[in-house]
Amino acid sequence: MKMQIEVHDITKRFGKSTALDHVSITFSGNKIYGLLGNNGAGKSTLLNLMTDRLRPTEGTITVDGQPVPNNDAALSKLFCVTDQNLFPDDMKVRKAFEVAKLFHPEFDRNVADSLAQKFELNEKKKVNALSTGYGSIFRLIIGLSINTPCVIFDEPVLGLDARHRDLFYQLLIQKYADHPCMLIISTHLIEEISNLIEHSVILYHGTVLKDCPTEELMAAAYSVSGPIQLVDSYLSGKHVLTQKVLGGLKTACVHGKPANRLPAGLELANVNLQDYFISLIEEEESK
Amino acid sequence: MQEEQPIFLQLAYQLENGILSGVYPEESQVPSITEFSVTYKINPATALKGINVLVDAGLLYKKRGVGMFVTQGAPQKLRTQRRECFYHDYIEKAVQEAKSLGLTADEIIEMMRKGFEDAN
Structure with missing residues (x-):
């Protein structure tokens, strides 16, 4: 059966502030999802609601049709890696792996050991003695070694150096290839994962701004640059997301697809996911 | 070749270059979809799409359960x-x-x- 998480018309308020405002999203099938948004967009709140660490003010969330609150059958299908350590501070890594196996039968100890070697994580160390980076790596290894139908990573690479980030992304794909599952990666570091994610959900101030295949987002806009006057006359009547001027040169991010031939003097370029994301946000902000 | 092209076309182009230069000789096996996606850190669906460009063009063929091979004459x-x-x-x-x-x-x-x- 296809794994399905249904977020239905969720609103979450903290006192007077609204973290999520009537959000509906369906996560479906063994795909790599990207949950994208700036700091404070509502990503972590949504993940906490999905894993029953928070309760919604309004709305429901179901996993394979079963409501999440207090429901072990639903919750056991999800595993969420956050920046919080769930193990006693003075527990050694090795012991923590053993405990993880007790709580989650789907945890593969052999995989965890081999990943610890790849990351050069010393299993004899106590969890609280790990550096910030290795603390993250320790939690990522658990996420990469657990074979629940859905694994969620909340800001997975914070605190990791470039080499370890690279390694994490590679191991994530390896896991996905070895044990196809639903992966949800929440991050504001878009450029790094744009080629990894099949489907993107963009949150903005507690609402869903985009929810579609990443490929569609990549093709949703293009950039045009050239002398200011030429660009300006080209832009008239078009849906312009953002524009920047540098000296006599103007670059604009335009929604839609360009015509086959651009007027002479104008240069066409693709817009990558991160630039498109920034343009979308800037456009929203100027409304 | 533009760097700005979609990733699956970039991958297809690189594979073609490998075939042209003899890195992947005729009748030899090319890396798997997983190997490509792990190495380039791209979604396996994207890697599959790139490889399928060459399959559709008759440059690669599939041996069931074994993998992808370079076609004779590619x-x-x-x-x-x-x-x-x-x-x-x-x-x-x-x-x-x-x-x-x-x-x-x-x-x-x-x-x-x-x-x-x-x-x-």
């Missing part, structure tokens, strides 16, 4: 294709740039000669 086929595209991909662009710089046809031809000599 390098020649690619060479023919690339030659046909050469005018559009390289010459037209070079001429356009030359014109905007005020270079004449003779000057470019002379440069081409020099380029061939220098490459030896």
Whole structure:
């Protein structure tokens, strides 16, 4: 059966502030999802609601049709890696792996050991003695070694150096290839994962701004640059997301697809996911 | 080849280059979809799409349960294709740039000669 998480018309308020405002999203099938948004967009709140660490003010969330609150059958299908350590501070890594196996039968100890070697994580160390980076790596290894139908990573690479980030992304794909599952990666570091994610959900101030295949987002806009006057006359009547001027040169991010031939003097370029994301946000902000 | 092209086309182009240069000889096995996606950190669906470009063009074929192999005659086929595209991909662009710089046809031809000599 296809794994399905249904977020239905969720609103979450903290006192007077609204973290999520009537959000509906369906996560479906063994795909790599990207949950994208700036700091404070509502990503972590949504993940906490999905894993029953928070309760919604309004709305429901179901996993394979079963409501999440207090429901072990639903919750056991999800595993969420956050920046919080769930193990006693003075527990050694090795012991923590053993405990993880007790709580989650789907945890593969052999995989965890081999990943610890790849990351050069010393299993004899106590969890609280790990550096910030290795603390993250320790939690990522658990996420990469657990074979629940859905694994969620909340800001997975914070605190990791470039080499370890690279390694994490590679191991994530390896896991996905070895044990196809639903992966949800929440991050504001878009450029790094744009080629990894099949489907993107963009949150903005507690609402869903985009929810579609990443490929569609990549093709949703293009950039045009050239002398200011030429660009300006080209832009008239078009849906312009953002524009920047540098000296006599103007670059604009335009929604839609360009015509086959651009007027002479104008240069066409693709817009990558991160630039498109920034343009979308800037456009929203100027409304 | 533009860097700005979709990832699956970039992957397809690299694979083609590998076949042309003999990195992947005829009847040899090419890396798996997982190997490509892990190495380039791309979604396996994207890697599959890239490989399928070559399968559809008859440059790769699938041995069930084993993997993907380079078709007999693939390098020649690619060479023919690339030659046909050469005018559009390289010459037209070079001429356009030359014109905007005020270079004449003779000057470019002379440069081409020099380029061939220098490459030896």
